[in-house]
Amino acid sequence: MIIPKLAIRNMLGAGAKTWLNAAVLSMAYVTIIWAQGLYNGFDAEVSRTMIDAEYGGGQYWVEGYDPYDPFTLQDAHAVPAAPLQIRIDAGKATPILIVQGTIYPGGRILPILLKGIEPGQSLLSIPTGALGTSGADIPALVGSRMAKTGGLAARDTVTVRWRDARGAFDARDLQIVEVMKTIAQSIDEGQVWLPIATLREMAAMPGQATIVVTAKDSAPTAAVPGWSFQSLGVLLKDIKDIVKGKTVGASVLYAILLFLAALAILNTQLLSIWRRRKEIGTMMALGVTRGRVIGLFTFEGALNGVFAAIVGALWGIPLLAYFAVHGLSFGANQGDSFGIAMSDKMYPAYSAALVLGTTVLVFLITTIISYLPARKIGKLKPTDALQGRMT
């Protein structure tokens, strides 16, 4: 136990130098936790938003439906199978019918997806209530991005054209009853929401749906013929992949930060060994073995990681807590540039694993970085060290 005792004594004895190093390293340490926490918070919020606005507890897709292939929509509709209908009737699921269409706002042609949904549903955080109370022939709900793209506003009327189940094209005017503000682009861009009964009638698809969204926390029904269950794991995969991709990008930042901090420690260690070579010689003369001197210098370097955690905790905890409570603002609508549902304010989420993992990582790096120059001591002759020479 003598090495830790001496190392702590040396580090504390070095005073301001020790704390300056710790302060530099703590910046890398806190920044990593903060940035990673931001991505964790980002991941959690995007997932929560998508679950609330689109995925619920998972979705049943009618056979042949592929959201990435619009050509499948022509045949992707069927009456929900009995087990699904039971859940719909019990308010534990809501059907959505998806039909391809075109709108003509201001004389322009805009291909869209017409999505039919129950106006009274409450499973998804879409303000569908307006569809049931407007009194318009074809009431429609659009998101703010769609409204912007189409130059649409509430109470505007726009012509919609679609093809029904029999292959016949038809066109009518629909009225925008509300422009909703949502951060979920996937229920907004290129989409027009109608009451499902209206869309079923327009498309000649009575009682039919393309997908059935289940309530959150509801267990999936056993296999439903003609329908495939898409779990949240499957539905959120793309989002997770995007966040993961962004996290990998952020790792480059961490690597640079850690590299700079490691360089500072390496430099400090090299200088320390150079400056303290006479001290090393004295220690050897007093009976400290080379192994113990190497251990001592390595331990001193590793203590930088521990002290950085202490210094980082002092200024980092209040800072991280502030962002966790007040969030970090990216400015209005900046979230859209990320390509996925993201609010204008992000709230970092710090887990014990993140803090512990970063602490261990910083400690390991400082230990390794400290050991490398300390190895030089192993080649040092006591007589040379006493005379202040490095061999």
Next chain:
Amino acid sequence: MENGTIIRTTDLVKIYPMGEQSITALQDVNLTFGRGEFAGLVGPSGSGKTTLLNILGSLDAPTRGSAEVLGLRVEALPHKKAAELRNRHIGFIFQTFNLLPVYTVFENVEFPLLLLGMATAARRKAVMDALEWVHLADRAKSRPNQLSGGQSQRVAIARAVVKKPELVLADEPTANLDAENSHHILHTMENINRELRTTFLFSTHDDKVIGHLRRKITLVDGRVAKDEPGAGR
């Protein structure tokens, strides 16, 4: 090794290679030192005093010949054993004091005992006793940069003798001290030598030290030129 003999060198040679040339620092040195001696290696700079002291302190190895210290052949000692010999049995006093700068006086003196793994209470008593010997008990909490040269060297003496070693090797211990401090620390070392029967071996060319030696060995160009009784009592 005969009873009472703690150091014996036999045909000791130390040669330092310097590129294609070499420098012979010690040539056929044959010396014996007994327990309780207060002896000194004297001679001009480059005569091999410090080299001999380093070999006897197991800090360096001879090129040829043998150096036996407390029954151990220095030239055959592995690093760990040499460190153990230094830690347990040899105390060093350096010209430039070599106190560990971030430690207090107490911690500097305590250092060798920490390495020995001595229990806290015994360690504390030994350190305070050693500081009493050198009259610095009241400066236990001071740092080296708060001490004068004489005080620093007294701390170094306390550190060298705190473990009550058989042998203390002092390399030009008064070179950085004024006359008053030199006499003071020499008296201190003489007292310790008498009380603990610790063998003191100096390397010096300082007349003040030479005047205290009971045995004076003159080295010239790495050879023992004279081995005679000193003026010390």
